[in-house]
Amino acid sequence: MKKVTCECGHQNPLGTEICESCGKPIEENSEPKTLLNMRYEGVARRSQTYTTTIIDKIWMFFSSVKVGIWLIVLTLVASALGTLFPQEMYIPPTANPSIYYAEEYGYLGEIYYLLGFHNLYSSWWYMLLVAGLGISLIIASLDRVVPLHRALKTQRVTRHANFMKRQRVYGTSSISKEEVDETFSKVRERLENNKYKVSEENGNLVAEKGRFSRWGPYVNHVGLIVFLIGCMLRYFPGMYIDEHVWIREGDQVVVPGTDGQYYIENEQFLLEFYDEDDETFGEAIQRGGGAVVSNFQTDAILYERQDADTVGDLGELVPVAEHEIRVNFPMSHNGFNFYQLDYKLNELKTMSFTVENKETGETQGRMDIDLYNPQSSYDLGDGYEVKIRDYFPDYFLNNDNVPSTRSKIPDNPVFIFEMITPETPEGEVSFVGIRQNLEPLGENQYKMTFLDVETNNVTALGVRKDRTLPLLIAGGVIFMVGLIQGSYWAHRRIWIQRINGEVWIAGHTNKNWLTLRRDIDEAIKETNLTSPKDQVEEKEASLESKDSTFENDPLEKDHIDSNTDNESKK
Template identity: 50%
Template sequence: MKKLKCECGHVNPEGTVLCEACGKPIEENQHIDGNDKTKLINMRYDGSARRSLTYNRSIIDKIWSFFSSVKVGVWLIVIALFASALGTIFPQQMYIPAEAVSRDPAIYYEAHFGILGKIYYQLGFYDLYSSWWYMILIALIGISLVICSIDRVVPLHRALKMQKPKRHETFINRQRLYSESTNVSNEEKQQVVKKLEKLRYKVRSDDGHILAEKGRFSRWGPYVNHIGLIIILIASLFRMTPWLYLDDYVWVREGQQVVIPGTDNKYYIKNKEFILEKYDEDDEQFKDALELIESRGGEVHKNYQTNVIIYKNVDADLPGAEPKLEKVLEDKVWMNNPLKFDGYTLYQSGYQQNEFSSMSFKIHKTNDSDQEALETFTIDLTAPETEYEFESGFRVVMDKYYPEYYLDDGEPRSESKYPKNPAFVIFVYPPQTDSPEINFIGIGKNIDATGENKYKLGIVDFETHFASGMTLRQDYTLPFFGLGALIFMIGVVQGMYWQHRRIWIHPKDKSILLAAHTNKNWFGIKKDIEKAISDTAIQMVIDQQEVEGNEKNKEGHNG
């Protein structure tokens, strides 16, 4: 490592712009003409060396330099935002409705969104936020934040630690705010010091040289922001793990008991009753609003809730064992009032009404005008049997079942696996024959497939029920998000509402040099100096950056 020795005797690391001890510019790094006293010095990190700007020899140096660039970090964030937007074009795999024909994404996206859905699936966007490349992108943003912070925190810490009242004259007269005064008495100088202390500056002196400083902690604001962002990124990665985050959906029909998904068969839920309440249309308070909504084809319900029982399977850890259920709690769940148990939260998210639970049929002779039932049978649509035999010799076989029947180019299909519009292809075997008669039957549909059937099916009765849609969530990442957001806001306040202000008083022969620097709010530090030097012979500082700018504008105008 190349060392740079200053004339004051201090040895500086390679890449140093200003001597850490006295502040004298390192000529080969500053490229400043010694006679040009209006040329301002680079006060970024007080001239301390940054690794990314100093070393570019090995592959590690090049990687470090790449990720320490703010432009690289910004581009990574832009790419991540664009990728995140792609994931919102169509629902992600986890949000495929439970009542869909198939929850297989290869089938679902093409069936519902056509060729665009097929392309969306083939490009892997259906599970974008859990994809390996999206995880790598988020990790790269985190790496960029860490390297950016380290690359700047180390020189900043070194610079702030080396704050000394006594500085080289070149350091003083090349500050942005600068003045030179003569005939300044020692009493006036002490008067300025006392006023600066009243303005809450921390004043230090060394052999007549004075440094007044305040607000140093504000310099750490951006890096506190980075810590908060890194914690938030880590929390977002934690959401990809099933141990810390769960978001699942379950349909439960009235009277049905099912295992709660995502709980490893540990918890079961039973839908005791679903309650749907409507507004009273005769209530003058809501009458006009309800009529307007109904005229637009909408519907508003006052409340929909599910009365549930939660069970715990105490033998869930025993593979293959029959579930041994113990009642955990019995409660109700309705909109915006979730149910919480054992770290899980259960939300009322939707419902299906008038879903068929069973249908009863009769067999009668085709030419019988009275349609007298020869046999009757009932199909449980939630768990249908495929064959029914009767003592009379009749046998019924259910060949096809379409829970939510519709026609697609003349072919019968089902929109979902839930019985909202059931239809059946049923074979009826008369007594003492092996040749079936084919019937197609459903709501409003009763078709003799051959036109030669001697026996016909008819619908006798049916039962319906409600199905309740419940969202289950378990989220242990929220404390990490909260902590990251809190730290981020602390950094914002720290960096926005305070400034690092420094004022140097430098004795020179019979005169006094006054210089000042701040990381922001130059107007504020000028007002502080104005208050401190009032009623003294010390001259008010001038803004050398404005002077230099005016001179360049004048030269350009003359040219």
Template identity: 40%
Template sequence: MIPNTKCECGHQNHIGTVLCESCGKPLEDTPSTEPLEMRYDGVARRSQREKRTILDHVWAWLSSVKTALWIIGITLVGASLGSIYPQTDTIINAEMIDLAQYYRDNHGTIGYYYYLLGFADTYDSWWFRGLLVLIGTSLVVCSLDRVLPLYRALSKQQIRKHLQFITRQRVSWTGPVTAPGDDQAAEEWVREAGKQFRRKGYRVHIDGTALLAEKHRFSRWGPYINHIGLIIFLLALLARGIPGWSMDQYLAFLEGEPTPIPETKYYLENRKFSITFYDESEMRESFREQGKSVPKEFKTEAILYECKSGCGGAKPELVEVHRQDIVVNKPLEYKGLLVYQYDFAQTPQILAVRPTLRNAATGEAYGQIELSTKHPEESYTVGPYKLQLRNYYPSFGLDESGKPVNKLNKPEAPAYVFQITGPGLPEGGVAHLYFARPADKAAYGEDQINRAAGSPFVLAVQSMETDVDIANYTSYLNVRTERALVPILIGASIFVIGVVIGTYWQHRRVWLRIDDGVLSLGAHTNKNWYGLRHEVAQALSRSGVETTPQSLDRGGKKP
């Protein structure tokens, strides 16, 4: 059976309405004298109506404040779990190491399972982002469920309210003010009362012997402005997951080698790293006694490139866009990209060698080739000979059976195996092994291996100073970009504005009507009842009605 929600004034209300949207009469089955529930002016909210569909149930669940508190609580617990151990994006060159082993070595068995359960990547995980989406959805539904009925109620306020609506306000007063039946005197009294309320900043609307005085209605939108700010804030947080929108990584940059910056089109080259130390005279005595060397300044001479094509490949097309020295607290800045000096390490590493191909017997030189230790070419032509790269071992070693293996993916002991073809050689050419480091040549017997393979050549550098490029330092840099920062700040600012509006202003309304010489007055506010009582008492006193703020509390009746 559908309940009858039509008021005696003739207005048809929505199901679930507590007070008539037109005259304000309480729509109760049992008469009462208790103060009215004025939340949303008694207008029906969708979440309070009869649940007929799944959508209605979902809407009611999402619009519940209790639901929002539970979701926020679970999110806070999840966020705290992510703070127990360092997140993976704070680990230098995380993509190049075994993270499971890293967490086991640094944080024990608990850290190992912490990583396996995904807590080491909490803030980028699907479930954490899902919780943020739930919070945002709940905010949207909560706001729509409340703001639409409230707007409808406040935008269509009737000046002459039902007597029960007026007398059951928390602040109310009833008493004679004019002679019975003298409507002209009553209207004059209402106009004079309206002047008193205008002096206090109220907007006054008069309908004969009825009056509505209202001020600071905008303060009712404070909580919803908060919600808008929070929604923008959450959307900005979710946008940080878009590639290139947010990054805070610690990367290693070896001297002399452009290195790609993840999630961007940029490469950064540590052209040269330099460090200066404090003199003994500048150091504290405790450091001098321990014989410590204390860095005074370390600097990375950086070049930033933009990749035009072949990005991520062996030979990207790079164009220089910015050049700057990076020192502590003075980052490189370019179009929202920030690169901070974080740390350094002395890690000598060969970048390239330029050996000369010679005939071992005659010493005849055929030419020089350049071998990169990161991306060597597939073939080289030296004089009449062609050198085809068959195998490359960045970190050469031998397994238990004596077969060549690559121990690491770092060029710590570079070894090249070539197939050389040309005049005076067998039809298929000869194999030739070349070690970039002199120590490896002697350790593995490069000359003996090549003679056994039938190679009549020698590959050797003429000068270690001019023919070998060595990077002595690795610069650890903190690379940051935060395109979501502006919307985050906008959302936070809107939230603060909502808090200020809701804190420092209160929505105050006063209704009064005179019937047969008897004044009935009711007033409501969403906070600061003492201030409202004081204003109403002053307005009544200046209109000829002697009263006190205390006597206005429910018309002087005890609760």
């Protein structure tokens, strides 16, 4: 970056409005006879100095506060729309999202699904919004905090006369040379007693207090960046898991998000009810007209796959945890938490059939069909065979009046059988379901007869693991620290200098000017120094005085307005 040399010898970056060392206003970048813009100490910001290359334009774009606000607004609007309907993870696990949203919420639900709002928080464009917000926070902070820190660190005690004049709080006093040193000593002592850090150079003083509050907004930004990083890490494998699994009694299933490292087994499912004869709840249960569940729990065993000894060996599953999982009493292991969420009693597991001669009533063989994994054909012996042409675990007729299934859960199983017997070697077709036995291709000689059914209980466990939680907490804490830091403290500076045989006093703060003036008055009391004035208040008072004059003398106002119009025409 190019440098601009001040008359004090300090080299300032191109674009600097106030010399970082002596405070002399650089008039090429500053309007004379106006108060200095002290928001960033008049430093040169890269986004306002270099705007030619593509990198400069990208830096300038993301450093803009307006861009940051728009990114926040867009992220908030998108997040709000994401809560209009449930996210995909919260709809029934067996439901097809493309059908579910349209059936449940109509046309709006269909648009919601087509636009990808059903998986909003993991969508690529939402991640781009969050990433853009993070980039904006980083660039906007660097664009301001680095030059601001350099300027505050470089500033000298003795400041240029024009710097003093163009501060909001400014005043001069004339005192004798004999009492100057004693006055400065007394003022310094009082400022130090008021917790100001006082520095001296060439007989001049600068008192500073609360500089750390200037970094409050940037600490906020750091907290937000840490929080956003924690949010984005949730979409990295293994960092965040929030799933649920249905486990049938006696079965083992792989724990989601572990790539087969962990398995969980439903050893037994228990369901308990309140006793109707109980003195405490019996009367309420009888009024309710039905049994009330007092507890449902899963006796679960967690297995971990050990390292394989040889190539091709999948390793051995070793029990690592065992727990009776109840509501609000999860099983925990290695960062995983398993919660009891739901259950389903008497889910169909196996259906048994036989082939029966409709005329004689004779039956042949028995076939036990595993409803979760049926075979394609069953040999019943003596030339009898049954083939499964089609299987619908949860049967329904779709919009085209064609048999279909809602899910793979056997809630309403229907089979299309082909029966091959010695009398009918070409086969007969039968459509069989619960309380259904149809012959779609004409009357058959044989039929499928239901024999028996086997059921089991199924439990739903929530699986959660969150390694990003420490980052989210840290980001929130850092943000609150920055908020308190910037809200409850103010950066105050008081300059007291000997210029042209007078004592000049100037002051600046980023907020609460009344307190700054009170600190100055407290420091100079019982001295011959005059309290400095607030130039903004004086200007406002002067304007109010003119308005008052106009109200009392309308002709004077018309005369001034006429002169103003004439000057405008010229």
